Amino acid sequence: MDARLEAIRDTVLARNPGEVEFHQAVVEVFESLGPVHDRHPEFLEAAILERLCEPERQIIFRVPWTDDSGRVRINRGFRVEFNSALGPYKGGLRFHPSVYLGIVKFLGFEQIFKNALTGMPIGGGKGGADFDPRGRSDAEVMRFCQSFMTELYRHIGEYTDVPAGDIGVGGREIGYLFGQYKRITNRYESGVLTGKGISWGGSLVRPEATGFGTVIFTEQMLRTRGTSFDGQRVVVSGSGNVAINAIAKAQALGATVVACSDSSGYVVDEAGIDVALLREVKEVQRARLKDYAERRGGVAYVDGGSVWDVDASVALPCATQNELDGGAAARLVRGGLVAVGEGANMPCTRDAVSVFQQAGVLFGPGKAANAGGVATSALEMQQNASRDSWTFEHTEARLTDIMVGIHHRCAATAEEYGEPGNYVLGANIGGFVKVADAMLAQGLI
Numbered sequence: 001m002d003a004r005l006e007a008i009r010d011t012v013l014a015r016n017p018g019e020v021e022f023h024q025a026v027v028e029v030f031e032s033l034g035p036v037h038d039r040h041p042e043f044l045e046a047a048i049l050e051r052l053c054e055p056e057r058q059i060i061f062r063v064p065w066t067d068d069s070g071r072v073r074i075n076r077g078f079r080v081e082f083n084s085a086l087g088p089y090k091g092g093l094r095f096h097p098s099v100y101l102g103i104v105k106f107l108g109f110e111q112i113f114k115n116a117l118t119g120m121p122i123g124g125g126k127g128g129a130d131f132d133p134r135g136r137s138d139a140e141v142m143r144f145c146q147s148f149m150t151e152l153y154r155h156i157g158e159y160t161d162v163p164a165g166d167i168g169v170g171g172r173e174i175g176y177l178f179g180q181y182k183r184i185t186n187r188y189e190s191g192v193l194t195g196k197g198i199s200w201g202g203s204l205v206r207p208e209a210t211g212f213g214t215v216i217f218t219e220q221m222l223r224t225r226g227t228s229f230d231g232q233r234v235v236v237s238g239s240g241n242v243a244i245n246a247i248a249k250a251q252a253l254g255a256t257v258v259a260c261s262d263s264s265g266y267v268v269d270e271a272g273i274d275v276a277l278l279r280e281v282k283e284v285q286r287a288r289l290k291d292y293a294e295r296r297g298g299v300a301y302v303d304g305g306s307v308w309d310v311d312a313s314v315a316l317p318c319a320t321q322n323e324l325d326g327g328a329a330a331r332l333v334r335g336g337l338v339a340v341g342e343g344a345n346m347p348c349t350r351d352a353v354s355v356f357q358q359a360g361v362l363f364g365p366g367k368a369a370n371a372g373g374v375a376t377s378a379l380e381m382q383q384n385a386s387r388d389s390w391t392f393e394h395t396e397a398r399l400t401d402i403m404v405g406i407h408h409r410c411a412a413t414a415e416e417y418g419e420p421g422n423y424v425l426g427a428n429i430g431g432f433v434k435v436a437d438a439m440l441a442q443g444l445i
């Protein structure tokens with residue numbers, strides 16, 4: 001790493017002790033930024049990096065609620081409003097027991113660059129709670145969401161901060177959150193949240209957008225090598241919203257997705273995952289992948305273990321951070337891997353990324369490859385602002401244009417900085433320069 005940036009990195013790490021995921025995200029970005037600072041000494045003079053690593057505002061709050069037996073429960077809620085140089089803070093809410101400040105900050109930090117790469121006017125933020133929705137009734141989830149919003153409402157707004165979903169927060173949760181915001185504020189402010197239901201201000205394609213976008217980005221990478229998804233053998237991790245829609249799109253483009261996973265195990269379905277059945281099991285019944293395997297019949301369900309033991313030519317990690325390590329990466333490379341598109345945020349460890357890069361595997365980092373979700377959130381905001389709703393075809397065409405544009409920007413930036421094909425470098429520099437220019441223009445903020 002560039003010596004000037006090392007000193008800044010050390011200060012950032014020391015100021016944020018114990019936040020390992022945030023450290024990882026910061027270090028990865030800093031490793032790309034040396035050459036930018038050679039060209040732009042003004043960024044160093046204006047302490048852009050020091051400012052970027054310090055969130056504009058961090059909110060931590062108590063979320064009290066009662067479970068169905070009447071017992072009082074307490075969770076911790078977060079919203080980190082990281083950077084508003086390009087637009088209102090934008091980013092999802094994650095409800096998962098692993099959530100703590102370090103995870104919210106890593107996600108918020110990544111979101112700044114991701115959102116900049118989309119070309120849409122959105123800043124970066126992220127939030128959530130250490131609440132585990134699994135096994136909770138609808139009524140419990142509603143009471144939790146209402147309590148969460150009873151604090152959060154004072155910090156958000158269509159021109160201030162626009163949350164959306166992430167792990168554990170889907171259409172059901174956004175509905176309860178929006179209802180409570182509307183009730184407290186007495187405002188039908190559609191643009192305050194994205195991922196809304198289609199009959200009350202949501203956008204077509206938003207549910208599919210992250211998974212579709214990951215596949216569209218990966219298809220663009222494959223085309224630089226004269227190939228495509230057609231005929232590829234694909235492994236996807238996860239079986240939530242991002243994974244299901246990535247599977248659907250990859251198969252629509254002619255690939256066979258032979259495996260996917262959940263936190264208990266994985267399924268190997270050599271004929272190609274049955275997407276309609278997977279949607280039914282996961283989205284309607286909120287059941288486990290084991291139930292998919294039982295209902296599908298004739299497929300292997302592996303309890304525990306790693307889905308990355310299954311050979312593939314394309315890997316789409318769509319579960320969660322640090323789910324694919326250096327060992328798994330080496331195994332995949334030996335099995336004939338040609339491309340990786342990150343549907344989740346930072347699913348590959350830094351070791352895994354270097355294994356892929358050294359082996360010449362096409363590697364699309366999440367902040368570029370999974371930007372389709374937040375980009376379509378920005379399209380939802382556009383529709384809300386103009387009180388309009390677009391067709392599926394029009395919205396999907398916009399998403400495709402945006403993903404092709406992000407791929408082009410990353411590829412062109414990597415080339416400009418002398419490392420053609422390095423999408424990590426292209427995404428980090430491309431996102432950073434846009435935000436840094438805006439911060440310079442806006443003075444010391």
Ligand code: GLU
Nearest residue numbers: 091092164165166374377
């Ligand atoms: N949580 C998604 C992400 O990681 C989407 C955020 C949004 O739509 O605001 O980008």
